[in-house]
Amino acid sequence: MFDFSNLLEFSHNHCIAICAALVPANVLSTFYAIVLVWLQRPVSQVWQVSGLASVFALLMVLHVLTWFIIGVVMVPTFVLLSLGGVCLSINLWVILHPQSLRRFLDILGRRLGTLRTGTASLS
Structure with a gap:
């Protein structure tokens, strides 16, 4: 059987790294x-990058959970957990529904463009 105590100890000893x-x-x-x-790159390329990014995000969440297991509840743990959760959510959005993300980015780009030129109203 796999011994998780070694993995937890590694996670705690090398937290900063x-x-x-x-x-x-x-x-x-x-x-x-x-x-x-x-940029509308091929789906396979997007999935590869997003899959790797999801692995990083999942590792971050698991690392933070090892601190919660021993009772360390501090601001950095919540910040890192939030970062991992947001990145994981965005990567799932990229994988599951890239069309809606593309539409969102187009709308965001148009809004930022109008703000930059000063033609946007404040109402």
Whole structure:
């Protein structure tokens, strides 16, 4: 049987290194998946990047859960859990319904474009 205590101990002993690697990996790979959807890249390419990004996000969530198991409840644990959850949600959106994400990005781009030119009304 697999001994989880060694895995938990590794997670706690190397927390800073794990977070230093997973936080940028989460943000960059999720952003890359969004860009690939926006550029209408092939589905296989989008799925590969989003799948890898989902693995990073899931590892982040699992790492934070190891801290919850021993009772560490602090602001950084909630921030990292939120980051992992948001990245995982976005990657699931990329995989399951890229068309709606593309529409959302188009609307967002138009709104930001009108804000930049100053033609948007405040009402």
